[in-house]
Amino acid sequence: MFHQLDVADPSSAACLADFIKHKFGKLDILINNAGILGVTYQFDDDSDLDKQLEGKNANVTMEWWVQQTFFSGDELKEELNDVDKLSEERLDELAELFVDDFKNGELESRGWPAKGNGFVAYKASKVLLHAYTRVLARKHVPSLRVNCVHPGYVKTEMTRGTGDLTVEEGAAGPVTVALSPPGGATGVFFFRTEPASFV
Template identity: 45%
Template sequence: MEKSATSERRIAVVTGGNKGIGLEVCRQLASKEVVVVLTARDEKRGTEAARALHASGFSDVVYHNLDVSDPSSAACLAGFIENKFGKLDILINNAGAIGATAEIDTTTPLQDVLAGKNATERLQWLLQHSTETYEEAEECLRINYFGTKYVTEALLPLLQASSDGRLVNVSSNYGLLRYFSGEDVKLELNNVENLTIQRLDEMSRLFLNDYKNGQLKSHGWPADAEYLAYKVSKALINGYTRIMAKNFPALRINSVHPGYCMTDINYDTGELTAEEGAGSIVMVSLLPVGGPTGVFFYHDEVAPFV
């Protein structure tokens, strides 16, 4: 595909596009005549995912390697997009890590263990069997928050070259401020007029320091349940979404909670399919011109950040 052949078509980048929700986002965008750059850290899996989409009739899907936690990898992707397309219309930051490890007894089929449990009970079961370490928390922040930031910064000039650039950050209801234990932290993250990206970076470091020193609750972070780093990473992503929307009003920049979906990150314990979760993300990425920006979508509805 040359620039001339794609100049009138929308170009999208999807991070973490080789499986789960990301792969389904690639499929749905391609079905709507969008040229998709499917990115993944694992070249073998990324290439296989793109080939599978080609075999399904979606020929305008291109694989490119991307490690979201590496700014040089994001810069390499930006150079590829610039040379091949000259612009970017849609960036979907989907790649993520849960920041925990589930200890699952593999001697009993998981479907038998979860039989008869509703979605809430399945989630509680998963939480009870999960542990998280400082190293996992650090990785979670590096991939979820800093990875989103690195990729966005690298591709921002190309989004600005679009006549209608869209940025969708895949977030979670776990990133809502209600999960924070301190009012001061909630107020600061919700004060988008004064919040800065530099402060978000600093807050990520403060969280990890407090995690290491056992001071999460005393300093206002999520502290009473599991997935602590995941919650903070998604709250930081939401803050980043709001700051970027304020700073770049010509773009449509939003966060989306796709729902508790059945993917390998949660051992398929979710209540929605990857197809259903991806549908919300794709819907937001293709909203009509002049649609909302700087908002949080709970599935396909605008909802509060708190």
Template identity: 60%
Template sequence: MGPGSNNSFPVEKRVAVVTGGNRGIGLEICKQLAANGVAVVLTARDEEKGAGAAAALHRLGLPEVLFHQLDVAEPSSAACLADFIRHKFGKLDILVNNAGNLGATFDFGNLDLDKEIEDKSAHETLEWLMQHTVETTENAEECLRINYHGTKNVIQALLHLLQSSPDGRIVTVSSVFGQLSFFSGEQLKEELNDADKLSEERLDELAELFVRDFKDGELESRGWPTRRDAFVAYKASKALQHAYTRVLARKHASSPLRVNCVHPGYVKTDLTLGTGELTVEEGAAGPVAVDRNPSCNEKL
């Protein structure tokens, strides 16, 4: 979809971009925002799937959902999206960073997933899944490239448009797995928790250091989540995401821009293989509520 004209666009209507919007929580966030009267740009890496998702929302009576292709891991793709937003709308009010990567695959051998989890609680199911994960260096690299660097790419490309809004919002769909309690080293935890001293440059260094430590088998000695546990790269990427959110919020503390992370809960999506305790409607409600609640603000 190419740039259009913003001459007929009502300036009072809010505009949102949702990354990873073609399925799961992202698609439901697009749906709920559009139902609230927001013009939504649904983005996805796969053009066919993204266009199909937007068309499905049109059939539900939500015509103000547009699709634009976006690969969050590519700065040039984010820049192309920014050009489209600027020409089509002239502003941006909401950015929801939903695109994510688990950093692991599952290996169940000859086991039947449905049979194995049919009598398990949500917590027991998650524990069982964690016992059957496979995490390679390639998984870790892709996870950091999408969850941390990809989120940064999109924010940096769209930041000037968000700053033009009188009530700009950045909402990153995150996870409790990003809590620093999963880290084994006190020094690393203290550094990641000190938003006053942290910088974007240092977080980039830490992201590179994590991948190197993963390759070299130095996760435990450095104080990262260890490979004895599951979703190591996911935990590290989400912790870095949280730290970047706090750094960004403090950097723009004097502006109207609000910056937040939101844990949607353990939601039944493709990412969780359809397991979980919440529906996508329930999972999307949190990120959407942060946009609508003026008291939500990470600017401590």
């Protein structure tokens, strides 16, 4: 069953929530999938993405993903790892700080992913989402379980078809975590089906 949702429009989100409530009574599982980069690139044979993806396959390690994705600044890492002090308001402030630092050319000095490493906004958004996962998990224990899942290196348009996992294999992680028994993990980052460190 299909229902349109514009995640940037609060009235659209309210409409979907109302639909679910009246049609099903409640929502059991929600998988929020970030399936696009939100930018358009014109690639050539010597693009940064080609270099990053060259030789990568289903054996891409969590360590490689962390090196590609996360921050270099110890202070920022420590703050994002301290779930007891994190709040939704602070994450909003950090997102705004990222935009300001991006505009002012101060990414590296603050510990954000370096602009020259490619897809810097995408990387920052992922790290902030991982932190938000832990904030939501803490806030909603025990009524909800909230987790992040990295599906692995999946063959999609986003990876320009270079992944070694099929879409079905990539879906295994999110589905496994979503269908885990009551009382299972919450506030955890999974690499495919295995718990992994956030930063």
